[in-house]
Amino acid sequence: MPEVQAQDTVGLVKSSTLLFDQPLALACGETLNAYRLVYETYGELNSTRDNAILVCHALSGTHHLAGYYSEDDPKPGWWENLVGPGKVIDTNRFFVVGVNNLGGCHGSTGPTATNPNTDKPYGPDFPMVTVADWVESQNRLTQKLGIEQWAAIIGGSLGGMQVLQWSIDYPDRLRHAIVIAASPKLTAQNIAFNEVARQAIRTDPDFHDGHYYEHNTIPEKGLRIARMLGHLTYLSDDIMAEKFGRDLRQNAINFDYGIEFQVESYLRHQADRFVGTFDANTYLLMTKALDYFDPAAEVGSDLSAVLAKACADFFVVSFTGDWRFSPQRSHEIVKALHDNDLNVSYAEIESHHGHDAFLLALPQYLSVFGAYMDRIASECTK
């Protein structure tokens, strides 16, 4: 933990775990009899409990939004740029909750957890979970935390999809829905990228049909390729040109397959970091949850019809350089919202950072997001 940051970071944080023993019926038809959810909170819940904010994470995110686990922790939580005292999601004003989704690999019950029926890790037997299942489990956490209604639920990318689902499934449990760099459903191209990533993992000889834990190994090669591919789609051509161009690691071309270009070095570094911290079965599950997400499917693909259930005020944000979930996808969401005469504001942030822009401290992003959060804060009890 760098000392210079001490002013605007939540500092040292700890996770908590809650056990849920009420069976959870999942969309896939299976039931989880009991499960754990790991979460983190920052800031104080006020006396009227109306300043609580839930942050839903994206594909590879976790409940660890901000702060450090120890003095020696080199890296803060994934949304340190936006969550902290005085920041956009101001922990001096809000009680902020991050939760690791079901099926995750950072403490909530998922493929790496022990299956009570076999006393072995669930592995590939962990049931498929959907965005709606996550929202159901998060709603149970909400009740246990004693929160009647979230001041806001916020999420980027897959997190934004959870926010949409919340607004449909539990409309009166949130006052504001903040949907960032999201999409009402994946395109064929999106699904195709996910499938290539899954095939990389599933065809790795060390995958063992998902039972790799028993073989004391992990499908490292496949997971690395999956992450490299995913990472590419989170960046833009422009930002890669700016960051790496055709720069070489050494000054000359070696005519071999080692790391020659800086961009190759970067991708391998990303893969290295990911392999040590992320479970391959979880990656498969999360990409499936993305593919399946399509809340309008049940009403003839009419997004406006399904969002007719929503009553929250919405803030939708997209980034011009995001080709994974382009601004066009956000326009679809915004249209469905104003079709229902809901309060909605929409900001399209000029950025060449690709999909990952939602993680960054871009000035206009901070400006509009901060302005919206000020509005939410003004409605909360002081």
Add this chain to the structure above:
Amino acid sequence: MSLSRSDFQVICDWITPYSRVLDLGCGNGELLNELSSNQGVSGYGIEIDDKNISQCIKAGINVIQRDLDMGLSDFDEESFDFVILSLTLQASSYPHRLLGEMLRVGAEGIVTFPNFGNITSRIQLGLGGRMPVNRTLPMEWYNTPNVHLCTLKDFEELCEKLGIEILERRAVSHNNKTGPGLKLFPNLFGEIALYRFRKKPS
């Protein structure tokens, strides 16, 4: 209450309380804020400028960041009672299409624009031989966003062509004065022209 622009007061008078409004090029949201706080009006603003978007959000205005030249295709037919276009028509790339779009998504349109037929502009161009630069048109020809300037006559001719029925017309000066000169010769003395209109009943 004091509004920063002379056309805003007239627009507020024209808008029925509790109606649904779309404000195209809503700036910092001042007009929508006024309409929602004092007349119970609801609706959305459309704006392109980053700074204005932040200010609208701060003010609690529903604002959608969009380029008006991209059209209003995301809005369905007859979604609004009024569609407002204040001091923006002259900066749009396709004013005639935008007017058509306004009356597709709304029952009535309200447009305000700087009157290029105003006497100051006429003198500057006719006698001075130069593109007008004045209170209503403060920028030089090369850096002005106003690419489609017109006079009251021009606008009314276009309305006729597009099958638009003008319900109300007002010409005002900058300080919102409407003296007898303005009433008799609006195209000569009006600095800002205001129109309320709808599709001609077929």
